[in-house]
Amino acid sequence: MTLKKPQEYIDDLRAIAGDIDVYMFGEKVENYVDNPIIRPSINAMAMTYKLAQEPEYEDLMTEVSTLTGERVNRFAYLHQSKEDLIKKVKMLRLLGQKTGCCFQRCVGMDAINALYNTTFEMDAKHKTDYHERFKKWLIDIQNQDLTVDGCMTDARGDRSKSPGQQPDPDAYLHVVEKREDGIVVRGCKLHQTGMLNSHEILVMPNNSLKPGEEEWAVCFAIPLNTPGMIFVYGRQSCDTRKLEGGDIDIGNKYFGGQEVMTIFNDVFVPWDRVFMCGETDFTTMIVERFAGYHRQSYGGCKVGVGDNLIGCAKALADYQGVAKASGVKDKIVEMCHLNETLYACGIACSAEGRETAAGNYLIDILLANICKQNVTRFPYEIARLGQDIAGGYFVTMPSEKDFDIPEVGELVKKYSSTSTEVPVENRQRMLRLMENLTLGCAAVGYLTESMHGAGSPQAQRIMITRLIDLEHRKELAEKLCGVKENNDVDWE
């Protein structure tokens, strides 16, 4: 079996849920799969399985694996061309449209592609066998259609100190013991998107390391239910609305994101699942390539969510009778312009991708960083314009329960009505979706994740500084104005 059905995926999670140590609101969660706070995020991940089953989405959602010859989910696939990189962006936009939130599976795809080409180059230099180990593991992932959590961001302690300088060495995940049969690791990865919805965890170092910091230079994969793993579920704005029993005030009726504090409490990893152990000279490559792939991803997924936000603003303009106002129309055009600019960046860094020594394709790192830099800004402006068009009622509207009680229900409906042609409940639902996307649960993914996910804005600016040749540009200007001789002009 290479393409799992959504129900089979959810059954997989149910089968291991009893082995997973999950904590939320100060309590251990016994069955996280059916917990109303967590379930929307599982539904979003399930959509990556659902669409792969549908002929009308097959071209984007699946591809034939070069490792197995079988058709596999694109989230477990190694990009073989620029066209594949472009299709990845389109697939992420599609899923953003279908779920209206972070659907969490891209981080594993990005880690898989980065590890594949980095381990190849690491082996060429160090005569190690990480690439073959990794391929063996990946074939298993593809054959079973498993979801992988790409796991990078450490707790990091004092940000002014490198891993080797931290008073607590656990501030960055590290190897605490090397055994004949494997390694033991300790540490914590923060902000882990979709962690509990993944079959496997693929761990990478957080940053560039130098000689002397070998214990932190470690990549490996473990199943979610590995002994020693502890998960503490992250809160989201308005999360407890999911416990209220209604289906309007939650905004997005079906889907949501998930971030988890993930603690590795002396976890054993067998050698055949270790893909880097001490090679500090390849930590920069793995971090830059994973970050590059992930910064490309944002040019797809956030655009798909943005499509929902634009649709929400358009619907509210229609429902509230302002759709023909030139100012409103202009604001919607601006939202579209910003959203499509992000998409253009995602496509551009894919179209300018290149083949790696391992054979899979890598995006253009500079343009991927430009893409993500824009993503740190534009969704905030799109959200601001959406809120502007919506009006203030999406943050002052009474609870959905107040619309139904005998004492004031009819009055609340009467004074929430805009037009006889628009049911009050439609307006209610759309206003709550605006709230969800711009300051509720989904804003975690659409706004703050846009800011900090795949690296905060300054991380991209550092990369842009490194990758742009300013001296070349200076020389262009000097030749043009006569400061330097211009040999190109050799005619009379």
Next chain:
Amino acid sequence: MTNLDKRPIKLRIKYCGGCNPLINRKKLVDEVLNCLKVSTPVEITQKHADIALVVCGCSVACVDLAKIRNHAEYVILVAGNYINHYQVSSDQMATIICQLINEREEVKLNC
């Protein structure tokens, strides 16, 4: 010795368009040719070649390699700071290209 060893190496040099180069392509080729003068006789050709040296200014490498491969026994691809997909420090590029031309085989670049 083979016949190939006795005659000059037929070398085809193909540049990308040079829109956004991260390296000085012309300077690099001059360095390579100077380096080869010492060890290897070279005949520059635009026809079928023993080796095609494709010099692209950035990692995108937009030259159509399929066309080049049809007219050369062996292709060396320079793409910004990468040679045959491996990253190389700027000061080593010419030396490594000369080494590849002399050896006429793909060598692993541990850079």
